[in-house]
Amino acid sequence: MALMTLFIITAVIALVAGLGLLFARNAVYAALFLVLNMLALAVLFLTLGAPFLAMVQITVYAGAVMVLFLFVVMLLGAETLKEEGGPIAWQRPLALLLGLVLTVLLAAVIFIEATGLGNILPPPEDYAAPSRLAMLLFQRYLLPFEIASVLLLVAMIAALVMVGSKKKTSSSSR
């Protein structure tokens, strides 16, 4: 019962924060709503018995990624939305279509749940313990894990190369 109350409160916060992110006119507020949304998600992970994921959610997304977002927004002074460009022409129809697909999927899941077809067993006690996750990550899924890390490294080097070449041209033109 207490868990259900907590879930409802957190879910409402997450939804309101998500809507706030969409409708905020100021980029700083939008970023902060996203942070609030991520914190609410972390609490949801906690109620699902996955404390490790909850903490990673806060550290990586709320802590590292969003601080950098905020940093860039403040550094560029790009807080307010410029009206002149407007949304891209094909953006709205596509968004509508994808939203519809998502709604149908969610409705299907809820329908299966309600008819009792998807009787999902509760996960075992230490299902999301750090050691269990480590086993999965470093033994069973070692290859995808390493590929992902190489991919991230390549992206980082690419970013550095792009900045580096820009610097060189600007110094040679002087």
Added chain:
Amino acid sequence: MDWTLWLEWTIKAALLLFILLTGFAYTTLLERKVVAWMQTRIGPNRAGPWGLLQPLADGIKLIFKEEFIPAHADKVLFILAPVVTMVPALIIMAVVPWGREVVLFGRRVTLYLADVNVGILYIMAIASISVYGVVLAGWASNNKYSLLGGLRASAQMISYELALGLAFLPPIMLAGSLSLRDIVEAQRSMWYVVYQPLAAFIFLITSVAEVNRAPFDIPEAEQELTAGYHTEYSGMKFALFFMAEYTKMIAVSAIFASLYLGGYLGPFESQFPWLGPLYLAAKIFLGLFFMIWLRATFPRFRYDQLMALGWKNLFPLALLNVVVTAGVLALVG
């Protein structure tokens, strides 16, 4: 769930908050006294014996000061920022154990608030969101000095968090657990500062940078940035920033003590569990004294020096230390 358990948790949480806030008040006095002695001055000595009522007088003064909000500030965030700074500083101590357990009124009471199996990750998560208050304060003030201070603070905290996170790893590897209680208990035979002097050293440096204390206090370098992110703040809102800084000092000292100095362990602690909190308090005092000593000794780093130290020296060293520790552990078993 048992209602007495809820009561116990509530009382312990309230007690922890009370201790932290009182500790904050007297850390300010300690800092003024110690710095004064190091500079052959006397320090505050008018309010009460040895100036012991000075924090109270400061508090009353700050409450009665005018709360000023600049005309073009973002009012919501301007008011929210000090709160966002203060909350992480208070809740980060929840996973630090103060002792094992004692019998109180015929009831076994554990001397820690929460023993979660991801305790260290909790600390890192809270530390990573503690930068928001400072950044928001800088942006909401609508003042170039504040904004620069806020940006510097976020850059500094992100940079030093990496080395700090790597300095968390060796105790985790040695103890084989993410719970602070297990890590403290694993140090019964020997403190980890003996096995891991380099990691302890890196932890000390990066944690000072993480709480923005001298010599890493460039977010509020007064010669260049007036007062940095809290230039526009006055009264209790300013006091909250002050409070957060000193509460974080206490928290960092407590975490350092638990990771490397054996936490609540000490002689005769196994017979008299009440000694645990006293030992931890003594170790926290050592940490606080060290930070004050640093402030009285070193000049402030320049911004590029700070970044070079963090990224080019501390980060590779911490990484190397982790690799060597892992290798030795794998060889020894």
